[in-house]
Amino acid sequence: MRTGEIDEIAPEALLLHLEAFHHGVAVGLSHHPRAEGRKQSTARNLLERLRDQAHTVLRFADDPRHVPFTNNCGERALRPVKTQLKISGCHQSADGATAWLAVRSYLDSARKHGLSAFEAIHRAFTGTLWMPPITQTT
Structure with missing residues (x-):
């Protein structure tokens, strides 16, 4: 918390x-x-x-512990996408856009779980890929 x-x-x-x-x-x-x-x-x-x-x-x-007061997390996750589109106008290809979004998603998820971007990238390149914990809801 x-x-x-x-x-x-x-x-x-x-x-x-x-x-x-x-x-x-x-x-x-x-x-x-x-x-x-x-x-x-x-x-x-x-x-x-x-x-x-x-x-x-x-x-x-x-349930203030599980439901955030604002949607700032979601907006923060979209901000780099909009910035990238403003700078370049678009991605060069659909595959490039998909890859870029996959990396952004991975880094955002890692950050939300307390891992730095550097640590997440390091783990990805050294074969110890970080994965978010799997929780089961009942």
Whole structure:
């Protein structure tokens, strides 16, 4: 577990924040009434999505140890791909793109498990390839 992460949110704090979330959505919906027969505003669409998908949006609150608060990890993993495309415009071939993405994926997975990029590459070239641990969910 990284510094600053918590195993669970205290029930009284969770209740307070859930009530505030639902109240905020309700107030927002009252300020952006549904326009019958017309396309809804972006704000209205977002508020309806937050209301209708509240359990999904707030899933991190049920299990903060296993569900991250943000999707920054996913965005960080995509950033090098977008940078590469901006610099070169594209990969030279589909095989080259596949190989590059395989290496990026391997290095990202190793980093997430505490291995440095140098150590992961060293192990790959010396025949002791690092593999992520296999966990079984029940």
